[in-house]
Amino acid sequence: MQADAQEQGQVRTQDGRFPPGVSGNPLGGLSRKRRIQAKAEELAVEFGGLHSLTAYEKGLLSVVAQIFASPYTADPPRDLRAAYQAMARLRKNVAERKAKAPTFADIMRAKHDAR
DSSP: OOOHHHHHTOOOOTTSOOOTTOOSOTTHHHHHHHHHHHHHHHHHGGGTOGGGSOHHHHHHHHHHHHHHHOSOOSOHHHHHHHHHHHHHHHHHHHHHHHHHSOOHHHHHHHHHHHO
């Protein structure tokens, strides 16, 4: 079943077919991008959201989201391995970055010790 907005934008010939060069799914490209973006946002929740990730981390997450959002892949085992490895790198990178950042308690303790 198609959305009304999509149905209205489609032009067909008299025999009910689409003319040559006209897509039967004009919103297809955008909907794929939306699916990938939604999957990336869903995966980013674990790390505090997309806004808390660096550009490198967003790139890794984008690769994983593209793999997960695609219904068909040429080599599913290879793609799943790539997604697993990218998520492992992402988790490691975020954990290392967060481990380096001092907590509020560390800052207050250092300030107190300096007196």
